[in-house]
Amino acid sequence: MxxxxxxxxxxxxxxxxxxxxxxxxxxxxxxxxxxxxxxxxxxxxxxxxxxxxxxxxxxxxxxxxxxxxxxxNVFDIPLANKAVRLTELQKIYNDPKVNRILRTKLIRQVKDEMQGYELQLLDIQLKQLEIERIKTGDGDGADDPTPVKVTIQVVDASKDDAEYQPDTECASGEVSTTSE
Structure with missing residues (x-):
């Protein structure tokens, strides 16, 4: 030696x-x-x-x-920085060779990274990609063209009495004909 x-x-x-x-x-x-x-x-x-x-x-x-x-000192590691991770995911997403299934997974990963920021926008994009995938017959669910209903409920959180109230119409799957 x-x-x-x-x-x-x-x-x-x-x-x-x-x-x-x-x-x-x-x-x-x-x-x-x-x-x-x-x-x-x-x-x-x-x-x-x-x-x-x-x-x-x-x-x-x-x-x-x-x-x-x-x-x-994990902050010395570039991938420990959220902005670096998101930039890398964006580069992959923008690659024209990436298929819809991978794009869906990338959107989910970005959603997890964001932990609350702009989740509504990401949810909409994710649902659109899932619907498109089902319509074209790619991947899981290709044999089941079940229509998907997306309901977005907006609550003004600036008001003192603002709190989540489940939509009974969405929970039951039935449309209410009575007016409130």
Whole structure:
């Protein structure tokens, strides 16, 4: 095994603390320092493994500090940012090769990401795509051209007495002929 200088040891410890596999670390050390090492040598620098029990206190402390920072600083990861995720989903949605079924799934995923923003608009688009898919016979439900009724109820939430009231017409499936 090659004798490693301090910067290489630190690089290995920090890489392992960030949950990289020994093989990923071997490849990174080769690329970064132009040194060939073995996975077994990398394992010596992981204090969470039995092979790393003899690691110096300085490197153990570095490992645990780096791991803690890595776990708590998720905002350093681009996909942890909602705007980045939504942008990526939009790019996929805009791809002309994407079929209706995938578009429907993408809309649902965006809806989940938004967690309450503009859900009504997304629900309308989702229903339109589902209706179009059923009409054209794509995917599940192709054999069942059951008509779909979409009812949107708007409540003015700015009023003090505003609260959800279920629409009995929608719940029963029957149309009321009496006037209120």
């Amino acid at each position: 090659a004798t490693l200088r301090e910067p290489v040891k630190i690089f290995i410890v920090q890489s392992l603390a960030c949950f990289e596999t020994p093989q990923q670390v071997v490849d990174a050390v080769k690329q970064e320092f132009n040194i060939e090492i073995l996975r077994q040598q990398v394992a010596l620098y992981d204090p969470t493994k039995a092979t790393g029990k003899n690691l110096s206190k300085k490197l153990k402390d570095l490992f645990h500090k780096t791991r803690n920072d890595f776990k708590t």
